[in-house]
Amino acid sequence: MINNIINNFKDLDKLSKKIMKNGLKFCSVLGIIALTVLVTYNLSFTVPVLYSIGFILFKLSLTFGIEFIICGLVVDKIKAGVI
Numbered sequence: 001m002i003n004n005i006i007n008n009f010k011d012l013d014k015l016s017k018k019i020m021k022n023g024l025k026f027c028s029v030l031g032i033i034a035l036t037v038l039v040t041y042n043l044s045f046t047v048p049v050l051y052s053i054g055f056i057l058f059k060l061s062l063t064f065g066i067e068f069i070i071c072g073l074v075v076d077k078i079k080a081g082v083i
Helices: 002-010 014-043 049-080
Strands: none
Touching (some): 002 049, 014 049
8 A cells, every 4th residue: 555655656747746846845834934933922922813823824734735745646647547
């Protein structure tokens, strides 16, 4: 099962791999921004809105990362004619 998933990532089309790579970079930057906001909230307890903003941004970055991976795999399979 795990070998099958690894082989799917190795056999991706160049364009799909490039889009997934850039999308995951974007999600990483968004996650770093979210963690920075959460650390700022942790150091200063005066603005509770920072917690909500940081938490929402972190959830958003995780969701986008998962969507980039899943959509990249599905689009590659559609191009290959498997699905």
